[in-house]
Amino acid sequence: MAEQVTYRVSHETRYDYSRPVLTSHQLAHLAPRQTAWQRLRTHQVKIDPEPRDCSAGKDYFGNSVLSFALDMSHETLTVLAESIVEVDSQVLNQTEASVNWEVAASRPLTGTTDLEVELYRTCSPMVPFLEEARLYAKPSFQPMRPWLDAMIELTRRIRSDFVYDPKATTVTTRVEDVLKNRRGVCQDFAHLMISCLRSLGMPARYVSGYVLNLAPAGATPLVGADASHAWVAGHCPGLGWVAFDPTNGKLANLEFVTLGWGREFSDVTPLRGVVLGSAAQALTVAVRVESL
Amino acid sequence: MTATPEIGLELPQRFATYPNSFGRFDEMFASPLNPRSHWSMLFGELTKTSAGNIRERQLSAERQLRESGVTYNVYADPKGIDRPWELDVLPLIIAPSEWREIESGIIQRATLFNRILADLYGDQSLLKSSVIPASLIFGQSGFVPAAHGMAVPGGIHLHVYAADLARSPDGHWWVMADRTQSPSGAGYALENRLVVSRTFPSLFRDLRVQHLAQFFATLRNSLMHFAPKGDGPTLTVLLTPGPYNETYFEHTLLSRYLGFPLVEGGDLTVRSGKVWLKTLGGLKRVHAILRRQDDGYCDPLELRTDSALGVAGMTECARRGSVLLANAIGSGLLESDALLGFLPRLCEQLMGEPLRLPSIATWWCGEEAALTDALNHVERVVFKSADPAYSFAPIFGQDLDEAKLAKLKARLSARPERFVAQEMVRVSQAPVLGHSGSEHISAQGIGLRVFAVFSPSGYVVMPGGLTRVASSTDMRVLAMQRGGSSKDTWVLSDRPVDSSFTLLRNTVTSTDLVRSRAGVxxxxxxxxxxxxxxxxxxxxxxxxxxxxxxxxxxxxxxxxxxxxxxxxxxxxxxxxxxxxxxxxxxxxxxxxxxxxxxxxxxxxxxxxxxxxxxxxxxxxxxxxxxxxxxxxxxxxxxxxxxxxxxxxxxxxxxxxxxxxxxxxxTRDDGWRFLSIGRRLERLDFQCMALQIAIDRAPDTGLSWLLRLSDSIVTYQSRYLAQPEWLPVLDLLVLDGANPRSIVFQAKGITGYALKMKEQYGPFGFESFADAVRSLENITPLDLHPENQSLRETIDRLRTEAFALNDHLTQHFFNHAHSSAQATIGI
Structure with a gap:
């Protein structure tokens, strides 16, 4: 596999409103994040109708945010984000790969508290500590088992125990219900895995982004291609943050473009808004990821 | 019954049921029937005055409260949404020296809290150095990541602060809870003062009770002082969640008293990174918001997206510092009891001095040692939620049988970080009047809520407060929501009191201008x-x-x-x-x-x-x-x-x-809108009735139409005959003196509309005015049911009345009524 891939990503969101919208405030997490393994070459967002007030900044989690407002009557809103991104293959440190999971689950007792890690160890509004999630994860986390092994196993178990079913859940479905019904989409599986890990005392963050459909002819394509995707990053001392995709049951590596991360979906919702005037809206999302 | 000058005769009877304090501190008595010196004047008054007289004063106070509409809404309360505010007229009296200690303790505590907020929403060095466990803060629903790094005006997060105090048996005051988000109660304290100072006027004067008005002036002036400036005169509004909120009465009272327009989320809008008030005269820049809306409900865009309350984009304005929020978003974080145990160390570290006004001993069970300690002393502690957003009724260790204790222990070991254990306090008792009809003076447990506001010279404490009285059913719980009562709090001064200062006088003159300047x-x-x-x-x-x-x-x-x-x-x-x-x-x-x-x-x-x-x-x-x-x-x-x-x-x-x-x-713009609404509705109804009468002519009589139009008396006094078409139509269409006639409505609407056009510019009134002109062209010759132009004029007026309704909506109300919707794109 190549060491580095360059992607062109386009992500179009379109709202059709049932009645004209008079004012609209929107918040976008649509710019791929600069990281040690990912560089953003070009990025632009086209908004139609053109907003009056537009400002870019960083959120608490270090992601780029674009906020804009419209105060003219409009019946559709289109937001098109286009980026060119270079992604490096991430090599795991083999000597650290055998660190036990208990190390990841305990807070360092001395030294400065690493807030970048602790922020993701506690529960968050949509991802509570959950006894059921802990019990589900526990078999993979036997005493003294290497963290990486256990994580990969949990990732695969979620893939095989749960059915990918876009009709089963919504953006507000609770982890308890996903666990009970064994159905959902990438967001649900990510929340579930985060709940499993945090309930065992380990830090985990929600990663929003895209996955390339790299499947060779004849093979099953990865689930979540052609849409925005979500997966999980876990933290282990020595290894740092490692990303896992429970929807596809694998490590998230070269085929994944990272937009940003937070404690859960609501921290990095691609496009979130409040509109005044419309009664109902139809949402269409189109994502295209191609390697150059 | 008459007053009895000899104390000895009636006194023992009056206090016959006064409870022995049994290990509580008694606010009034140093020992049975021996009042503390600062209470002796009130005690004297009680013994000099007949029981009937005292009771009469209590009833008069209750009447005053009812008449000024003082309420406290409690959801699902049997007394309904407007429960009268409960006040016991006997004030709580606090001596000057004692108050100085409370005051300095509150100032220190507020200062400390402001620094903690600045750190937690800034460098977070307290978390990095583990002075406060990161898991405690990050796990709180009160921690608002979006509030991190905000440019709060003047560096002030905490403009208004309140603390709930209680007195332990040894006479020391302790903090039971802190209110850092949008403290309520100052308005009720003010209302209690207005009533009780009238109940005991001479006592109030002779005791040199400190006045409250200056505190509210400081609040008003300080918010104006720290608010960002620009785009017209500095405008502060009071943001309320609306009439269903439990303390809505207080919002209306404070709004009037401080001269801040009372607004709901829908009244405000964000444009160009600033907050604006939607008024009839257009948008007015808002510089400061005294909010009574909780953190999460301030902004549906960035905060709680499941709620459409609040103002979309307000967080961004706060981040840019273009609006002052009192208090800053995220300040509710410090209302968690879990932090109380960390305060002594935080005070030493941030202020370099010991904490003057300590909190009641509290352990956050998220720390293992604390949990063990709490479990070893279950019967002496009360367990509460560590997160105000997930609060549950306090669990008193002493009330638990074995089964319940086992259940609690299981909950504790599963999720210890969700609990705090707090020492039980036997709060002090103060005299209260017995229930109406009783001549006895009894005593109840009390707590005191005190208030502070940040001013250019630091925090200023209200010399007084809201004394809360435990309900008789459970002396351990002080909560207005649970049916407790309240008292005025008299802080005595050892210097003469300046009683000339009052905001009430100001509000009728200068502050009124503030209101009209802001517009409806x-x-x-x-x-x-x-x-x-x-x-x-x-x-x-x-x-x-x-x-x-x-x-x-x-x-x-x-x-x-x-x-x-x-x-x-x-x-x-x-x-x-x-x-x-x-x-x-x-x-x-x-x-x-x-x-x-x-x-x-x-x-x-x-x-x-x-x-x-x-x-x-x-x-x-x-x-x-x-x-x-x-x-x-x-x-x-x-x-x-x-x-x-x-x-x-x-x-x-x-x-x-x-x-x-x-x-x-008052004949202001609001009244004109009310009047236009009435006239449009009546115009429509009368036109409708006339259309039908004309359609049915000549088969129908006309008495019904006159009775329906409340014009039968006029008609009969004028014509003394069976109703006929010409005079009836004249009375109901063209008679400008008849308040039910069409022309009366049409001309009234025209008058109001012209006034509004003069003030706000054209708003699509012209075609209605045309229809009115064609009505004026109708002559008595047209007044018969077959006349085509009469019929057309009535039809046209009705159509134009509909159109005018739409023009008003579009031009003045805008989308004030349509509710915001959250959208999520994945």
Whole structure:
């Protein structure tokens, strides 16, 4: 596999409103994040109708945010984000790969508290500590088992125990219900895995982004291609943050473009808004990821 | 009973049931019947005055509170949404030296809290160095990541602060809880003061009680001082969640007292990174917001996306520092009891001095040592939620049997970080008057809420506070929501008190200008407009139903042939469907609530609108309306005669309501909108009635039309004859002196509209004005049912009245009424 891939990503969101919208405030997490393994070459967002007030900044989690407002009557809103991104293959440190999971689950007792890690160890509004999630994860986390092994196993178990079913859940479905019904989409599986890990005392963050459909002819394509995707990053001392995709049951590596991360979906919702005037809206999302 | 000068005779009786303090601190008595020195004057007053007199004062205080409409709403309270505020007239008295300690402790604590907030929403060095466990903060729902790094004006997160104090048996004051988000109660303290100072006027003066007014002036001036400037005069608003909030009365009181317009989220909008108030005169920049809305509900865009309350984009404005929020978003974080145990160390570290006013001993169970400790002393502690967003009723260790204890231990070991264990305090007791009728003076447990505000010279403490009295059922719980009462708090001064300062006088002069400068919020204007429409609609409907049902009663006995036109009118009004039995439909429209367009349904709508305007409506208006809705006939099927009685009663009361809006309201823009609403509704109804009468001519008589239009008396006094078309049409169409005539409505609307056009510019009124001109061209020669231009003019007026309604909505109300919706794109 190549060491580095360059992607062109386009992500179009379109709202059709049932009645004209008079004012609209929107918040976008649509710019791929600069990281040690990912560089953003070009990025632009086209908004139609053109907003009056537009400002870019960083959120608490270090992601780029674009906020804009419209105060003219409009019946559709289109937001098109286009980026060119270079992604490096991430090599795991083999000597650290055998660190036990208990190390990841305990807070360092001395030294400065690493807030970048602790922020993701506690529960968050949509991802509570959950006894059921802990019990589900526990078999993979036997005493003294290497963290990486256990994580990969949990990732695969979620893939095989749960059915990918876009009709089963919504953006507000609770982890308890996903666990009970064994159905959902990438967001649900990510929340579930985060709940499993945090309930065992380990830090985990929600990663929003895209996955390339790299499947060779004849093979099953990865689930979540052609849409925005979500997966999980876990933290282990020595290894740092490692990303896992429970929807596809694998490590998230070269085929994944990272937009940003937070404690859960609501921290990095691609496009979130409040509109005044419309009664109902139809949402269409189109994502295209191609390697150059 | 007369006053008894000899103390010895009546005193023991009066205090016969006064409870022994049994290990509590008694605020009044140092030992039985031996008052502390700062209480001796009140004690003397109580012994000099007859029991009947004291009781009379309490009743008079309750009457005053009722009359000024002081309420405290409790959800699902049997006393209903407007529970009267409960006040015991005996004040809590605090000596000057004691108060100085409380005051300096509160100042230190507020200063400390502001620094903690600045750190937690800034560098977070307290978390990095583990002075506060990161898991404690990150796990709190009160921690708002979006509030991190905000440019809060002046570096002040905590503008207003309140602490709940209680006194332990050894006489020391302790902090039971801190209020850092949007503390309530200062307004109630003020109201208590207004009442109690009148109850004991000479005592109040002789004791040199410190006044409260200066504190509110400091609050007002400080917010103005720290607010960002620009785009016109500095405007501070009070943001309320609305009339259903439990402390809404206080919001209206403070709004009037401080001169801050009272607004809801829908009144504000964000443009170009600034917050604006939508008024009839356009957008007015808002510089500071005293908010009574919780953190999460301030902004549906960035905070709680499941709520459409609040103002979309407000967080971004706060981040840029273009608006001052009192308090800053995220400040609710410090209301968690989990932090209390860390305060002594935080105070040493951030202020370099010991904590003066300690909190009640509290352990956050998220720390293992603390949990073990708490479990070893279960019977001495009370368990509470560590997160105010997930609060549960306190669990008293001493109340638990074995099974319950085991259950608690299981919950604790599963999720220890969700609990705090707090030492139980036997709070002090203070004298209270026995329940009405009783001559005895008793005692109850009390707690004291004190308030501070940040000023250019640091924090200033209100010299007084809200004393809360435990309900008699559980002396351990102090909560107004659980049926407790309250007291005025008298902080004595050892210097003469300057009593000349009062905000009340100021509010009637200079602050009034502030209000009118801000203009009438669009939402208020829209609600007043619909209040006018519904008030008239209920009146019209009650008259129509009465007329139609009387007709039914007299069927075949008169030669008026009124049944057909009245039923046609009822159909046009939306009361009768094609398939329905008309008589049954009329009866149910008069009484049944689930009948669409029925009178009870319209009265309900009127009530809803009046409720949203309750800070602008006279109490008598609300009372009259309430009397209609609470009437036994409302919502119950009844016989014809009972129904007719109910309709008579309604018509009479609707006249009373119109009287209030005529007599008891200032002629401002809001009133003009109410009046336009009424006139438009009446114009529509009268046009409709005339259309039907003309259509049915000559088969119908005209008495019904005159009675329906409340014009029969005028007619008879003028003509002394059977109604005929020419004089009837003259009276109902062209007679400018008849308040039911079409021309009267049309000209009234024109008058108000011109006034508004003058003030706010054109708003699409011209075509209505044209229709009015064609009405003026009608001559008495046109006044017969076959006349085409009369018919066309009436049709046109109705159409234009509809159009005018739309123009007003578009131009003035904008989208004040449409609710915000959250959208999520994945």
């Amino acid at each position: 919020p669009s939402r208020i204007a829209e609600n007043l407009f619909w209040l006018g429409r519904y008030q008239e609609r209920c009146d019209d409907e009650a008259r129509l139903l009465r007329e139609a049902l009387i007709q039914r009663l007299q069927e075949g006995e008169d030669d008026d042939n009124a049944t057909t036109p009245l039923l046609a009118l009822a159909k046009a009004f939306g009361i009768i469907d094609e398939e329905e039995d008309p008589y049954a439909a009329l009866l149910s429209a008069a009484t049944l609530e689930n009948k669409a367009n029925g009178l009870p349904a319209n009265l309900r709508s009127l009530e809803r609108i009046a409720f949203t305007l309750r800070d602008r409506m006279s109490l008598d208006y609300l009372r009259t309306l309430n009397g209609l809705i609470k009437n036994p006939a409302f919502g119950r099927a009844a016989s014809l005669s009972k129904t007719l009685n109910w309709l008579d009663y309604t018509v009479t009361n609707m006249t009373t309501l119109s009287g209030f809006s005529l007599d008891a309201m």
